[in-house]
Amino acid sequence: MDRRETAALLAYIGRLDPRTIRTDPGEARDQLAQWHELLSNEDDDVPMATTHGWDARVVARRHIRTSPYQILPADVVRPWVSYRRDRLARHSDPTPPVDPDDQVAWTAALVSTRRAVAAGTAQPEQARAITTGRDGVDPKLKARLREIGSCIPPAARASLAPYRPARAAREAALAQGLPDALSVRCEWCLAQPGEPCRRRRIGPDDGARGTTPRATPHPGRLDLAAAQQGQQTEQAQQTAVA
Template sequence: MDRREIAALLAYIGRIDPRTIRTEKGEAADQLAQWHELLGDVPTATPYGWDALAAARQHTRTSPYQIQPADVVQRWEKYRRGRLARHSDPTPSVDPDDQAAWAKELVATRHAVAHGTLEPAQAQAIESGREEINPRLQARLDQVGSCIPPAARAALAPYRPRRAAREAAVAQGLPDALSVRCAWCLAQPGESCRRRRIGPDGGARGTAPCATHPSRLDLATAQQAQLTEQTQQPALA
């Protein structure tokens, strides 16, 4: 606020709280200089919710104490912090390899949000329901059959042998034992079976990965047969 805006603010405060009125010319000048020194970087109003007159009115309504410049500054700082807390930095429009320009645009956007001249950018929520896939991406997925290309999958096989063994079994038409819950060790789908470590007192000390329990493989085989039967019934009908 400039000196004219400060004078208008003091005149408004004087109307709602006569205690702030200074009748002596020297006192009025000192009061104006003090408020301008402390509120010079605080705007009178912004397009998105800030109003110094409303802040002064709210203080007078809720506090029995005479308003001070710090009371307006505190409300302004609370307004700025609230806007920045709701802001999620959007991706700058400049070249990401230009670090100086990238940082400059981020800082300028945050400054505009904090000072009420730009609305905070909200992070987009994850929507339920499926969106249409880009045709080029769908064509690529149809070509490779998976989001992981075959060459990359083969290169990763030595580093994840269990996953490679499962994929090889499924490719041969065999059941995937890890697709069902193990009734023996209670391992959840996708988790390897585990065996208990028993202490000298007979109590369980922990668990360790182990080979798939036969009952789990039998359950996966039965489930696969059931699904195959359900798939064939409509065709026979």
């Protein structure tokens, strides 16, 4: 806030609260110098108004309406500090449009954005919420997934196959048109749908000593998945005939 804006703010306050008016030229000059010294600061200059919700006149009017005490410069500075703190708390640093290997430019871009947000000349950048469920997927992403068939490229899928044999066996079976064994519960090892079958080691007391994942499902689980697939196919045919 420059000296002229400070004088305008004091004139506005004087119209609302005549107690702040100084009729003596010397006292008026000292009052202006005091307010200007306290409102203007190199690190935290209080502006008259910003484009995003701050107005020193509104703050002064609110104080005069609600407080019986004569307004002081601190009654304007404190709301400004709260305004800055609130904006910075709602700001999440966006990725600067500079080379990330240039540390000086990267830091300067972050500092410049934060100062603009704190000064009220730019809006805080909110972090994007993580969407869940089918309704939260971007339509463009849906179209892209339908086009390529999977979010994992084929080369990456082939490279990952040795490290997840159960998933690779399941994908190979589905590609051949075989029933999805992992879509049903295994009656032998009690693996839930979506989980691979496990090999149980039985101790002398007939208790399970440990379990390790199997690359292929148990035969009984395959038979159960095939029966379920047959039922679904039969129901689909009956529905189509009806």
